[in-house]
Amino acid sequence: MVQSIDIQLTTKKKEKPPAKNLQFGVHFTDHMFMLDYHVDKGWHTPRIMPYQPITLDPAAKVFHYGQTIFEGLKAYKTEDGRVLLFRPDKNIERLNRSNERLSIPHLDGELVLAALQQLVAVDQDWIPSEPGTSLYIRPYVIATQPCLGVAPSTEYKFMIIMSPVGAYYAEGVKPVKIFVESEYVRAVRGGVGEAKTAGNYAAGLKAQEEAKEQGYSQVLWLDGVHLKYIEEVGSMNVFFKINGTVVTPALNGSILDGITRNSVLHLLRAWNIPVEERTISIDEIVEAAKNGQLEEAFGTGTAAVISPIGELNYHGEKLIIHEGQTGELSTKLYDTVTGIQNGVLADPFGWMVDTTAASTASK
């Protein structure tokens, strides 16, 4: 039996931001979910409550040692008013893999799914329905025990907050310029690159900042040992189309196992497009670009879905991909994934979880 979730509704609803030009992660809905953990009690007291600041002891472990993990997924409102989640089971599995790596206690997957569905239901009026918009959902765990000893916390909070987001590309899908990073690294095998944990992102900011100064929107991360093999692009997984074959780095322990990556692999295989998950060196990409065989490159992730790469800068050498324009495969993948998510296209893999019933029940 899943623990039942106590619901305390707000008495003061916030004004919703206009659906036009919504920025990413700036506005938050009226409610949040919270669940507490104490080593003597386990996870307890699941509740939905008005969105509000929380009070933590200044010694809470999350502030000092970064024992924290997060997830990111979206809810969509279809034209006919259905409310859909995209593959939430995958996010819940990954949440617990991240927990495991960060020595955070396992969360009951059924309770997390119920929490997601009920919170989305309570704040369903916040799901924008204009094309390309959605409700971004951020589940996360923080270590709250007030203690400076370096050991796993004995207390945690699991929370879910939600934010309405606009179309990632206001003027259609646009290719980005990427700087190949050969000084800083994101993650190493045996480290925490596979986990969605705060430290990975803090560690990546410096490279991102320096790339920005040179006019690049993100970096292409190379492996932490040889600075030779491609890992990810910014905080997205990366794909290349070389001479008709699509290649992406194999999951090797330092790469985040993206759900968009997994979905793209499913689609490519269903379309009988040759695809390989393997080691890819930056030299191979440079050579393919010079030979005219690098047909497309793109990143994948929940926020942008598909983000085409129009230029790679490696040691000052600029490789222009697909004349700096969005390629046919990138467009087809973007249209297909977003079409399934918005309920416009059929859902052949059973990815979408319809939570309209939970939403209707809470009305």
Ligand SMILES: *Cc1c(COP(=O)(O)O)cnc(C)c1O
């Ligand atoms: C979240 C994330 C991704 C993409 O994962 P999705 O499940 O597709 O959103 C890729 N790389 C990193 C580093 C990430 O944090």
